[in-house]
Amino acid sequence: MPIYYMMPIFSRTRLMIRNQGLIYCTERSIIKRMKTSPGRPLEFDPDAALTDAMQLFWRKGYENTSMQDLLDAMQLSKSSLYQAFGSKQALFERCMTRYGDFMIGQLRSALDGAPSGVAFIRRFLESVLDEARGDCEARGCLVLNTANEFARRDPRIAAAVAEGLGRFHEVLLTAVQRAQREGDIPSDHDAVTLANYLVSSMSGLKTLSKAGADETSLRGIIRQVLKSLM
Amino acid sequence: MPIYYMMPIFSRTRLMIRNQGLIYCTERSIIKRMKTSPGRPLEFDPDAALTDAMQLFWRKGYENTSMQDLLDAMQLSKSSLYQAFGSKQALFERCMTRYGDFMIGQLRSALDGAPSGVAFIRRFLESVLDEARGDCEARGCLVLNTANEFARRDPRIAAAVAEGLGRFHEVLLTAVQRAQREGDIPSDHDAVTLANYLVSSMSGLKTLSKAGADETSLRGIIRQVLKSLM
DNA sequence: TAAGTAGTGGACCGGATGGTCCATATTTGT
DNA sequence: ACAAATATGGACCATCCGGTCCACTACTTA
Incomplete structure (x- = not known):
């Protein structure tokens, strides 16, 4: 009993x-x-719902996304959402992780498939132009957006941001080291610093793109960033 | 009559x-x-109140600052605020302008008093370290924060952001041109591009600082940025 | 002092917010 | 068939949001 x-x-x-x-x-x-026991099965795919939520947070930010927005986008009822994810903030934290997994996966495979480390870095920076050209929304990067929205106000969110940035840094570090091995970036440059520099540069580009900078200006900045690596 | x-x-x-x-x-x-006629005089200093509001928006962002927050900080009643400033958004737009006047004034006099254009640029970039060191809050820059919060969602705000960025760009352009005249930056570099690059770099540094980057990393990035100018 | 003008405190508004609760529906194990 | 477990829709909650309105107050001019 x-x-x-x-x-x-x-x-x-x-x-x-x-x-x-x-x-x-x-x-x-x-x-x-208790170990989970059988019961009525979920009528939605939690994984797809999470992705939908992520897209929304990505576009609109945390504060500016209401539960109603989420409910509409995820197509589930309030009780289901709270049952499955606990709270808005808990959901957001899971979205941050999901975003990291998603983006880092993409970057890693892009790096693996790239002809050279520098080519990858160039394409990485130039990805900001797609948004600026206006064929898609200027939603920026969820991690950087969140850093800007929250600063260090909430420790849990701050930790999620730090982790996300760390993962980006890691990929870029790998790329820089590869470029050094390939002889495109001088070996006496500190790779860690360069990776930081690239994260910072990307962040600046994203913000300027959001502010409505034109493509030509952004291209000029990118050229300058690339030049400074060599 | x-x-x-x-x-x-x-x-x-x-x-x-x-x-x-x-x-x-x-x-x-x-x-x-009608031309304004005498009546009961204001019991508060609209200029000081505007500065208080600006400080609050600067720290907390637009959406995350409630009218109640503003009322508390500005120390006036709701009717006075609405009478004097019209609406939250109108108040915000005036704060943006005020911020621009304030910061640009500071930058201009710093540039005028600097021993060289490059010295000014260095100090400009290094100002981000004060926030990162934690002796003051990492509130970033109101214009960049707003660019990130709104993207191009609201045309009026977007215009205010563009204007603010333009003014920053202008000061940095002057600094770059001075540095070129002084021989610290090669004259064959495009000054406009370099000014854009500096705005972008500052933006990246601010975001990373908000994300909690340590002083050493930021210093490394700054060194890299300065190096790329020469 | 009366008329005209403008500022202020606070009650009030509809609607949105994030979140809770419960009756009911749907499943599995016995 | 029935108990246990879980999911779901939707009513409901207190609180806060930006904003309006009005009675009252304070001031200037004639």
Whole structure:
């Protein structure tokens, strides 16, 4: 017989909490974790829903995205969303991770397929031009947008931002080191500094693009950045 | 006898509108503008209040600053604020202009007092370190923050951002041209491109600083930026 | 002092916000 | 068939949002 039957817990609370696979005693400490048991199956794909949420946060930012927006985009009811993701902020944190996975995966394979480290770096920087040309929305980069929106106001978000930036840095570091091995970037340049520099440059380009800078100006900046690597 | 006495306007409306020095006919078109006449004087300094508002928007961004926050910071009542500034957005636009005047003034006098164009540029870039060191809040730059928050969503705000960036660009262009005259930057570099590049670099540094980058990384990036000018 | 003018505090507004709760529906295990 | 587990739709919540309105107050001029 399950232990919670013996506990003097208000029945509604007990039921709700069992609902999430946990049992709490009245002091709210966890006394037992149940393994997930069968029940009514989800009617939506949590993975696809998460991607939808990510796209929305990416375009509109955290504060400017309302729960209603999310509900519409993810096409699920409020209870389902809260059941599956807990809160707006928790959902956002998962979106940040998802974004990192998504972008880093793309960058890694682009780097692997690139003819040279420098060619990859050039294409990386030039990706900002697509947005500036206006054929797609200037939504920037979710990680950088979040850094700007939150600064260090919330420690959890700050950590997510730092992790995201770290992953970008890592890919760029690999690219710089490869370019050094290939002889395109002098070996006496500090690769870590150059990777930082590239993250910073990309960030500046994204912001200027959002501010409406024209393609010619952005190209000039990119040329300058590339020149300074050599 | 004033014209509005002869107009069949609901008396309350007429009173309110005379209050703002305007008389509207029922179709809401302006039929007469009165010159401001004596009355009860303001109990606050609109200039100081505007500065307070600017500081708040600067720290917290537009969406994340509520009217209540503004009321508290500016220390005036809702009616006074709306009477004096019209709306949150109108107030924000005035804050943007105020910020531009404030910062550009500072930069200009710093440039005038600097021993050389390059010295000014170095100090300009290094100003980001103050925030990163943590002795003051990492609030970034109001213009760049706004570019990131709004992208091109609102045309009026976008125009204000573009104007603000343009003014920064102008000062940096002057600095670059001076440095070229002084022989520190080669004359065959395009000064306009370099000024753009400096705006972009500053933007990147600010974002990274907000994201919590350590001083050493930022110094490395600054060194790289300066090197690329020469 | 009366008339005219303008500023202020605060009540009030409709609507949106993020979040909770519950009755009900749908599944699996016994 | 029935109990247990989970999902879902939607009503509901307090709070806050930007903004309006009005009674009252403070001031200037004639």
